[in-house]
Amino acid sequence: MINMKKPHFIIKNNFQKSSQKYSNLLTTKILKDVCKRITGHSEYTCEFDNTGYNKGRLATLKYKGKINFISFSENKASGRNSSFQSFPTAIVRYYEERNPKKKLFFYFLPTSGNYETPYFTFMYRLIKTAGAEFLNEEFLTKPIYPFATVEDIIASRDVNKGRNRSNNSTFLTRNSDDSIQIYGKTYGANKKETTILCIALSRITDATINLHQISEKSLSILPKPDLAVIQKLGNIKTYITNQTMERREFEQDDSLRSITYIFNLFVKFGDKKCAFCKCDIPQLVQGAHIWPVAKIKKEPNMSPQKKLKHAINGDNGIWLCQNHHKMLDLDLLKIAQDGKLKVKSGLKKKSVQYIKGMTPITELPKEIVTPNFVEYLEKRNEHLQDSNYCLLA
Ligand SMILES: [Zn+2]
Incomplete structure (x- = not known):
């Protein structure tokens, strides 16, 4: 019989792409630490759930009617695309939770590799802006400051440095009418970055944000759960752009305000x-x-x-x-x-x-x-x- 008075972890045990188990990764020491930092108590109960996969490197910790979501960092700091795959999934899962007494946390697991590159730091700041609390921020050498303004985010992305810029990048800018525009591809790891970017932006501005989902061949959009969360934020309008639609507009309209064209200029030159x-x-x-x-x-x-x-x-x-x-x-x-x-x-x-x-x-x-x-x-x-x-x- 589980003593529900103690904080209670529920953790999906299976990785999606690996045969290791979360029960091996999340040791008693780690879970004690997480529990202590969130609830003030080190005693907990834990249930590893062997059905399905753990999406979002996530644990939930229920205590006194509250549900806490904890997303864990990757064990190895590697490429920019693989190291932040999980958090967007975790934040979407958090937003889907109906219990209003909920909180979202990020916890650094012992990590090898350089986890304080400019890109990683940018992502930590974005994660904090999106509303997650870092449980063991002292793991890093420098504190993480959330972004205060849209301009702050635009400047920090620094896509003009080239290495951050690719055909799969997400671009953030303002139009001549001051509206905020996000241009993003809908496949690959960057679609995930788009989700965090949208959530972070919606927390620092009430202005309307236009999210342009650029698809190439078939009509593809962001994953449904992500899109549902983004649309619920209230100030983000989502659009789909593909070549069939652009051709129709091109043939009917005299001016061409092509979203794909602007996206292609971003890929070539970086920020405006x-x-x-x-x-x-x-x-x-x-x-x-x-x-x-x-x-x-x-x-x-x-x-x-x-x-x-x-x-x-x-x-x-x-x-x-x-x-x-x-x-x-x-x-x-x-x-x-x-x-x-x-x-x-x-x-x-x-x-x-x-x-x-x-x-x-x-x-x-x-x-x-x-x-x-x-x-x-x-x-x-x-x-x-x-x-x-x-x-x-
Ligand atoms: Zn000029």
């Missing part, structure tokens, strides 16, 4: 930053087509499918602030095929000085001026007489 002046205020920076969509649409003898491909290609664009975007679209500025910036001749001297003053970058870096990019430049510049332009530098 004007290529001409480095302005990185996300509300002021836009995706600017090199070969304009209106022209692509008028291209004779090209299938709609191919046109769309060009319209959403990350090589067919750069980030530009609103001023520079406008100047490029008015042909006041031109990007020559070698990547150098040119200004239209015949402008007032003061105007040229103004443009020079606000355009510190006079040549795009080589890594942007790829052969694909140059092809788009050629299309863009077809109608522009080079003799009408002078070098900006």
